[in-house]
Each structure stands twice: as structure tokens, then as C-alpha cells.
Amino acid sequence: MTELFRDSPLPIRDDLRAAHERVWQRLARPGSAWTGETRVAIAAEARVAGTCSLCRERREAVSPAPVAGEHTRASELPEAIVDAVHRVSTDASRITQAFVDSLASAGVDARRYAELVGIVACLRSMDAVCFGVGARPHPLPTPEAGEPTGDAPARSESIGAFIPVVEGRLPAVLRALGLCPDAVRDMQELGEAHYLGHDEIVRLGRSGRRALTRPQIELVASRVSALNECFY
Amino acid sequence: MANGDGAKTGVAHGHELLALADAIVARDRAATEAARDEIVRTMGAAAAVDAACVVGNFECMNRIADATGIALDAAPALVTTDIQQEMGLRRFASAGRTRELPGWQRGVGRALSRLAHAGLTLRGRLRGLGSRGRS
Numbered sequence: 106m107t108e109l110f111r112d113s114p115l116p117i118r119d120d121l122r123a124a125h126e127r128v129w130q131r132l133a134r135p136g137s138a139w140t141g142e143t144r145v146a147i148a149a150e151a152r153v154a155g156t157c158s159l160c161r162e163r164r165e166a167v168s169p170a171p172v173a174g175e176h177t178r179a180s181e182l183p184e185a186i187v188d189a190v191h192r193v194s195t196d197a198s199r200i201t202q203a204f205v206d207s208l209a210s211a212g213v214d215a216r217r218y219a220e221l222v223g224i225v226a227c228l229r230s231m232d233a234v235c236f237g238v239g240a241r242p243h244p245l246p247t248p249e250a251g252e253p254t255g256d257a258p259a260r261s262e263s264i265g266a267f268i269p270v271v272e273g274r275l276p277a278v279l280r281a282l283g284l285c286p287d288a289v290r291d292m293q294e295l296g297e298a299h300y301l302g303h304d305e306i307v308r309l310g311r312s313g314r315r316a317l318t319r320p321q322i323e324l325v326a327s328r329v330s331a332l333n334e335c336f337y
Numbered sequence: 338m339a340n341g342d343g344a345k346t347g348v349a350h351g352h353e354l355l356a357l358a359d360a361i362v363a364r365d366r367a368a369t370e371a372a373r374d375e376i377v378r379t380m381g382a383a384a385a386v387d388a389a390c391v392v393g394n395f396e397c398m399n400r401i402a403d404a405t406g407i408a409l410d411a412a413p414a415l416v417t418t419d420i421q422q423e424m425g426l427r428r429f430a431s432a433g434r435t436r437e438l439p440g441w442q443r444g445v446g447r448a449l450s451r452l453a454h455a456g457l458t459l460r461g462r463l464r465g466l467g468s469r470g471r472s
Contacts, residue, residue: 115373115382121390155364197403198431205406222404230397237361237369237389265434267406278398281405292397299394316383317391320348325391328358331424335399336432337409 113240124298125231125243128291132224133246137256137285138217141248144224146180147190149245151225152232153179154194164196185211189218193225198334205267215268216257216284223288230295256286278337300326350380354388361392402431409435415446416453 109125110117132148135141154160157177163169169192176184176191189208192200208218232242261269261284264277271283282288293303300306300322301315315322330337345351353376360368376385409417414435426432438446 115377115386117386118383121386193400193404197400198429200404200406202406219405222401226397226400226404229400230393232393233361233396234389234393236364236366237357237373237392238386239370239373265406265408267404270405270407276410277407278402281401281407292401295397296394299390299397315387316381317354317387318349321350321354322387322391324346324348324351325354325358325388326395328355329362329392329395330399332359332362333396333399333403334429334431335395335403336426336429336435337399337402337407 109243110235110238110240113235113238115238117238117240118298121234121298124294125234128227128231128294129243129246131287131291132227134249135251135253136220136224136287138214138220138253140253141251143182144220145245145248146182147186147221147224148228149179150176150182150187150190151194151228152242152245153177154191157191157195160191160195169196169199183211186213186221189213189221190225193222194229198336200267202267218268219282220285220288223282223285223291227288227291227295230299234299254287258283258286350376350384353379357385357388358392361389362396406434414438415442416450418443418446419450 159174163172166172235242258271260272262272270280357372360372
């Protein structure tokens with residue numbers, strides 16, 4: 106695999122590079138619900154969504170539903186899946202239960218949706234880091250052959266979210282993708298490298314190994330969340 | 338005063354960090370380069386990398402929270418009622434998934450929040466006294 110962040114003008118931490126490499130390699134493999142080929146295609150669509158004119162028009166509209174048109178595409182995925190990827194990528198705060206439910210008729214059940222969300226979210230995360238440190242986006246990996254693994258949690262529960270989450274006492278955001286264990290693993294791995302480890306998060310006032318203080322970290326976090334209009 | 342515009346956020350180098358966050362989220366290449374260079378100059382290269390990483394983390398977590406439709410967990414919902422109101426967070430479409438608390442619960446949350454703030458402030462002062470004693 107090409108060395109990631111090779112063209113960044115900044116020194117990249119070893120743990121950051123390693124986390125990106127691991128998540129990137131897993132992207133190419135069959136997941137719980139999607140093949141490697143579909144997973145990479147989802148990532149390609151998530152990346153092109155940033156320059157999609159239909160997505161831009163919908164984001165600027167009072168409501169996205171009445172805005173018709175065709176997405177700028179990067180794959181041969183079915184239209185419903187492309188639309189879901191682009192919506193999660195560019196306008197997630199206005200996704201509704203009705204929209205998620207409508208995906209079932211296109212074969213995107215709750216587990217497939219969880220895996221789709223995980224791929225898009227991680228792709229946007231890694232692309233943002235690359236952009237911020239002055240590196241080119243990681244080249245999409247070559248998909249690996251094989252069938253989806255079918256991995257699923259032993260138990261899930263409904264907490265009023267759009268899809269069931271894995272049972273447990275952790276915050277909802279850490280359980281939200283639980284129908285797809287690989288998605289949770291990717292999210293946690295990137296979270297440790299990008300933000301803080303779980304034991305560091307609960308130690309208020311400390312920033313552990315980071316060059317930023319905790320208040321500085323949370324200032325940036327709050328700003329990004331406000332810009333994305335994420336209430337959570 | 339020592340940290341320039343950071344004084345408005347109460348966070349050292351807050352202005353530089355907000356500029357980088359805004360630029361990355363907007364995918365504004367020129368602004369990102371300028372903001373990154375400024376952080377490198379004033380805080381060091383490692384801080385610039387870490388700041389970009391925090392942006393990346395919340396680009397991820399925001400999408401997970403919103404695309405899955407989770408509501409704010411009970412404890413944070415209770416203690417952040419003041420913040421929600423002061424910052425007008427209820428204007429976000431995603432706020433509709435978290436029910437607004439009745440008045441008496443908001444009062445309890447407000448009290449808990451102030452207690453927590455007082456506790457953290459006291460802990461900070463005690464730590465400061467302890468480190469001075471050791472030096």
C-alpha cells in the first residue's frame with residue numbers, strides 16, 4: 106500500500122498513520138453486510154458527494170425532499186444507495202426516520218445502513234484530516250473478493266433511533282453503529298488517533314498525549330459540530 | 338491579553354483554532370493553508386496535526402449521530418439545558434430527536450451543572466496550589 110500522508114508538510118504521528126492504514130485496509134475487505142467492491146464504491150460516492158451539485162442545491166433548500174435531480178456519480182451503485190451515501194455525507198442532520206425506512210425497499214436494511222453510515226463517516230473523517238494537514242486524500246484501495254461476513258451483535262435494542270443499536274450502557278453515539286461490529290471498530294480506532302482514548306475522554310481537564318489542551322480540543326469539537334448543525 | 342483573540346473564547350489560541358476548523362469544514366484550501374501555517378507558527382506543527390484530527394473526528398461523529406437518529410443521552414441532556422438555550426441549539430433540525438425537558442427537570446439540570454462547574458473550578462485551584470507547593 107502506498108505510504109499514507111507522504112506529501113503532508115507536517116510530521117504525522119505514527120499512531121495516526123497506523124490507524125488510517127488499518128481502517129483503509131479494512132475498507133477494501135468484505136464487511137458485515139456489503140462486499141469489498143460495494144464498500145469501496147460507497148467510499149467513492151462519499152468522496153464525490155462534496156462536489157455534487159444536487160447535494161449543494163438540497164443543502165441550500167429549506168427542505169431537501171422537493172429538490173429533484175441526479176447526483177454526480179462515482180460508481181454504478183443503485184440510485185437509492187447513491188442517494189443515501191450522498192445524504193449522509195452532505196446533509197446528515199436532516200435525515201429522517203421516513204427516509205431510512207424508505208431504503209428497505211432498495212434492499213438497504215438496518216445493518217446495511219449502519220455499515221453504509223460507518224463507511225461514509227470514516228471516509229469524511231480521514232479526508233478531513235488529510236485536507237487539514239495538507240496531504241492528498243488516500244487513494245481508494247483495490248477491493249478484495251469475498252462474501253459479506255454476516256457479523257452481527259448478539260443483542261440489539263431499540264432506543265428510538267432510526268435503527269436498532271447494540272445493547273449496553275455506553276453513550277448512544279458509541280452504540281449507534283453496533284449492528285455492524287466492524288463499523289464500530291473503525292470508529293473507535295480513528296477516534297483514539299484523532300481525538301482521545303476512552304479513558305482519556307472521562308479525565309476532564311487532561312489531554313493526554315496531545316499537543317492541544319483539553320479546552321482547545323473541545324473548542325474545535327464544538328465548532329465543527331455547530332457548523333454541521335449536530336445537536337448531539 | 339497574552340493570547341490575543343483567544344481571550345474572547347477563553348481558550349488560548351482560540352482564534353487560530355476556530356479559523357482552521359472553519360476552513361477544513363468548508364474545504365477552503367487557501368484558508369486552510371493560511372490557518373495551518375498560523376497554528377504552526379504560534380503553537381507548533383504537532384498542534385496543527387492534532388487540530389486537524391479533532392476536526393476529522395467530529396466530521397465522523399456528527400454524521401454517525403445524525404444519520405442514525407440517536408437522541409442526546411439522559412445525563413448530558415439534563416446538565417446542558419442552559420447551554421442549549423444560550424447557544425440556540427434547538428434551532429438545529431436534529432434537535433427534534435431529543436425531547437425538551439419539563440421545567441422542573443431543567444431546574445435540576447441547571448443546579449447540577451452549576452455544582453459540577455464549582456467542583457471543577459475547586460479541583461483546578463487545588464491542583465494549582467499543589468503544584469506551587471511542589472516547586
